[in-house]
Amino acid sequence: MRWFYKLIHRIVSKAARETFIARLDALNAAGHAISTKAQWGPRVEIHAADSSLVRIPDSAEILHDCWLIAHPGDKLQLGERVFVSQHCTISGDVSIGDDTLMGGFVSIIDANHNFERTDIPINKQGGEGIGIRIGEDVWIGAGAVILAGASIGDHAVIAANSTVTGDIPAWAVAAGSPARVIKYRNEEQREDPQDNIQ
Numbered sequence: 001m002r003w004f005y006k007l008i009h010r011i012v013s014k015a016a017r018e019t020f021i022a023r024l025d026a027l028n029a030a031g032h033a034i035s036t037k038a039q040w041g042p043r044v045e046i047h048a049a050d051s052s053l054v055r056i057p058d059s060a061e062i063l064h065d066c067w068l069i070a071h072p073g074d075k076l077q078l079g080e081r082v083f084v085s086q087h088c089t090i091s092g093d094v095s096i097g098d099d100t101l102m103g104g105f106v107s108i109i110d111a112n113h114n115f116e117r118t119d120i121p122i123n124k125q126g127g128e129g130i131g132i133r134i135g136e137d138v139w140i141g142a143g144a145v146i147l148a149g150a151s152i153g154d155h156a157v158i159a160a161n162s163t164v165t166g167d168i169p170a171w172a173v174a175a176g177s178p179a180r181v182i183k184y185r186n187e188e189q190r191e192d193p194q195d196n197i198q
């Protein structure tokens with residue numbers, strides 16, 4: 001019977017793959033630039049609004065169960081050789097530089113709900129997205145959350161489960177919630193290491 005389940009699995013996987021590629025073709029016909037040659041894991045979901053732009057190059061690798069979401073007006077762009085591990089969510093106006101990699105269950109979400117008014121529920125107050133910029137050669141540890149307006153410089157490391165709310169400089173290693181710089185990867189290259197800790 002094992003051969004039977006293997007056969008069914010192969011048929012279902014092939015059909016899912018074809019459906020996914022057809023979805024990419026439709027998105028590309030609508031003006032997006034999403035490579036069908038990138039390494040796509042199973043069950044990746046891409047939601048791209050009409051007036052958004054999603055760019056994924058051939059060299060990107062996106063593991064299973066990731067979600068990429070672009071709302072109207074968003075540019076969601078991955079650089080060359082970006083690696084996205086399983087169960088990540090990348091949502092909004094987000095740019096990620098070349099050679100950046102992230103562990104599983106990372107959330108990069110540029111949206112906030114408005115909550116100033118107290119006379120109506122939060123879900124009636126609308127919201128806004130503030131773009132997120134992630135540089136090149138950044139390593140984002142598993143479970144990290146990158147919030148609206150965050151900016152992460154080239155070559156930085158974000159520790160697992162950290163929450164990035166603001167700017168993390170290039171070459172920094174940042175940890176915690178909110179993430180704070182704990183050291184610099186290149187501190188031996190700097191003239192005065194004491195200047196490195198912010």
Ligand SMILES: CC(C)(COP(=O)(O)OP(=O)(O)OC[C@H]1O[C@@H](n2cnc3c(N)ncnc32)[C@H](O)[C@@H]1OP(=O)(O)O)[C@@H](O)C(=O)NCCC(=O)NCCS
Pocket residue numbers: 085102103104140141142143157158159160161162173175176182
């Ligand atoms: C950040 C990390 C790379 C360690 O870097 P490191 O230079 O070896 O840092 P250390 O282990 O020496 O820790 C330095 C300090 O940061 C703290 N720290 C390390 N990781 C932390 C985290 N995830 N959250 C909060 N604090 C953390 C340590 O407790 C230590 O604090 P202390 O100086 O008060 O004792 C590692 O902890 C990490 O988060 N790795 C991510 C792993 C991962 O997600 N893998 C998925 C595969 S892509």
